[in-house]
Amino acid sequence: MPNRSIPPSRPADTKTRLLDAAEAQYIDSGYEAMSLRQITARANANLAAVNYHFGGKDALIHAMLTRRLDGLNANRLALLERFQSIHGAHLTCEHVLGAMFIPALQQSRCPEKSGPALLRLLGRAYTDPSPFIRGFLRSMYTDVAERFFAAFQTVLPHLPREELGWRLHFCIGSLSGILAGADTNSLIDDFTQGQRLNDPQLIGRLALIMVAALKAPPAAIKAPCPFQSMFAECEAAPGETLESDTAAQHALA
Template identity: 40%
Template structure:
């Protein structure tokens, strides 16, 4: 990296950039703070000052990207609901899906790197990280759950939360498919698939024994 550019970027951002790249390439467990500080041309004291720990550094990386992504999602949802408080189901799902696909397409290096990082997080099964991110963005999921529920009168809210998790999983795998480039077509297909599943579930009740298990784990 050009030294003049290094000096123009804050120490905090250099650490975040270096850590994001190393975590994406090597994983969270194999990457050391020493490697990160060397790549960022910083020292361990700076990591401790800005983040406190390796785990908090990982969370800061996710927040930096997911804050922007979820702001874009909510902005689209706000625009939809301004026109119609009970928005069309496909429009609501599109507001959730398309910004994520846009973020990882078009040859954007940052988007591709973060997508790698996201897949690492799923593969490593870091439950503490998953739970931290779930709590961090619970308000976003509630907004979309409310909008989907308004578009589907009679939907079971407990069941709906699990169904939205299914959609998040499908979206994550779609984001990982680097051969797919046309975000509009991909988003439209995923939205159509998700909307069909959500509507279809209204006509198919789950067995009572399964319902009790579902409610107990919610």
Template identity: 50%
Template sequence: MKTGKSSAGDTKARILDATEKLFTEVGYEATSLRQVTSRAIVNLAAVNYHFRSKDIMMHAVLSRRLDPLNARRLALLDACEARWPGHAIRCEHVMGALFVPALQMARDPAVGGPSFLRLLGRVYSDTSPFIQQYLLEHYAPVYGRFFDAFARAIPALPRHELGWRLQFALKALAGVLAGEELASLLPAFTQGRQMSDAHVLAQLTAMVEAVLNVAQPGADQLSALQSVFELGEEQQHAGQHSEQRASSPANDPDASVAATAATMDEAASHAAAALGKARTSARIVRNAGTKRAAVTSVPVRGREHTVSFPSNPLDDWMRMRTRT
């Protein structure tokens, strides 16, 4: 029968194991307390009792795996530097000190197990602020030691150039380790042959070394890439012009219908204005004839000289518009 103490220890271990698996699968941001409780088969009160928050829980998950790993790495690097002092150390020695402890822990279920490499890859490739801050606080001294060792192994490479190349190479390697396709990549990598850990690590080290020692791009490489950029800009401009032509009224059926309707409305307005002018002119002529008839019937001595002003068609049209 289990005691209360052992039961509490089992609960805490189940929570850590569940959190580690979820983090490896989906990353820090997507790992939720609800998922952890479901995976660990515990209630939220148990999680709060042991860890109080997600960050504290995740810190415990990382520390129980990475603290022993870093201790092993530094101890092995010390041994390598003692065996190959100064510039006698090679890039392979430094890479071995970095990855041999990880491979050893991946072989030992008590301290990591087969999923340990994927956990390690997830830690290196996760972009969440919490993980980045954890690495900054816990890995800075370790990274500094290994950076100095790489600098001695490749003395011809400037330190600033070595820095970004190391970041690129190790991040790329971490992304491969974190991927779900790792199980299928390794058989393809070994091509069905039985390969020792040293052989596998030698293959990986060769690729990292190629990145660290690759020559700076020459004039021909820069010119070739610049030509591709220029070609891409030409295609982009051509695509923009095509989109503009496609969206113009001449190519838009709705716009064409709207333009036709506007033209018809304008023509109707002109026709109405012309008809109004014609009606106004006819009315003026009739009024003028009536006035002449009235003047004719008045005795001669009663006539008065009247002054007539020509009609303004614009005024007549405006009056007609007011009435209608």
């Protein structure tokens, strides 16, 4: 029988395998815990291939993230501009949230664009504490963040800039943590007891929580924080709270 040797991989095949392996390893481990040896083993490639195609780990991760995020963010901005053009002064908080999340959900349904792994990739990227990842996101997507922040300011004019920043940070950070650490489809099945939500319903559930948090009236500047006393009680010595309560009762008697 003729010797049917396996043809050597083309450079493009090796490059794509490395990108796919880096994405899977990053989702599993995060930037600091992943190594080139883990990536190359997963890609069935060698370290020389990483240097040849990318020049090193940082450049590989940069290429892996831009491969997914560049197109996604372009679609987000295009949808935001479409909503702004259609609705003008009637643009709502829901429209801005829709522009953020609808493209991601649509892309996650497309196997050719990484499918469900995209949501976990987004969750990992936006919660990764690595200075490299934080710096990469700031340098590459500052314009996207500013455009969306400006849109939120337009639809939430009652919130000071700093307060809006904190609320967006908490909302998006909480969602990202869920996406990064769990099988989202399994979670949805658990929450809905097997009754599948279509994508508009899923975005609607998400927006219901986030819009409520974003639209809440800001706290009065001089209003006492209820958690201040809780922290004081937590740090008090075992008998201290009781003695202070007794003293207060005598003072009021």
